[in-house]
Amino acid sequence: MHKLLKSISLVALAAGMAAPSVQADAGDWLVRLRAIHVAPSESAEISAIGGDASIDTATVPELDISYFLTDKVAVELILATTKHSPVAIDTAAGDVPLGSVRLLPPTLNFQYHPMAGEKFSPYFGAGINYTMFYDQDAxxxxxxxxxYDNSFGFSLQAGADIEINDKWFFNADVKKLWLGTDVSINNGAINADVDINPWIIGVGFGRRF
Incomplete structure (x- = not known):
């Protein structure tokens, strides 16, 4: 994980040194499309049978829309959905597959762009998400x-935009989401309190409007 983050940072920095100046003004809209890798940092407390949870990773597209409130402060809405096949592991019944479920965690972040107008424009963000679980298949x-119960959570974010021309730019982004869910299995015979808490690493391109 740390090697991947370091590689993304080095690529972004190298591109930024050669790129023209990034400009951002109040009222600008930025739309980004990224490929993201979602890696859960899962844990669980499971009643009746004990054990823990294991949740597979996923790689999917992500769309986000940013609006600049000032030349350095923006608000960003992030949209993506993933499908996972969780497993209850090390339980009294062994490893128990829990079917599959899709997650939709729309996230709203407030961002600070301290070097807006520079060739390489990093940003830092924090916000909230509301995770919806759907298409559950046991x-x-x-x-x-x-x-699975829907739930609220929190997010932190760091990334950078590197301008290609006056409309298009390259983007690298890392997010940490704190999200969890209460799970009812077999009509409440087994209950679990699951923390998912994924790292989300993405690269892609964006356009300014």
């Missing part, structure tokens, strides 16, 4: 019904 022999 297909195992042990788990015949499963339900």
């Amino acid at each position: 297909t195992g022999d042990v788990v015949t019904q499963i339900d």
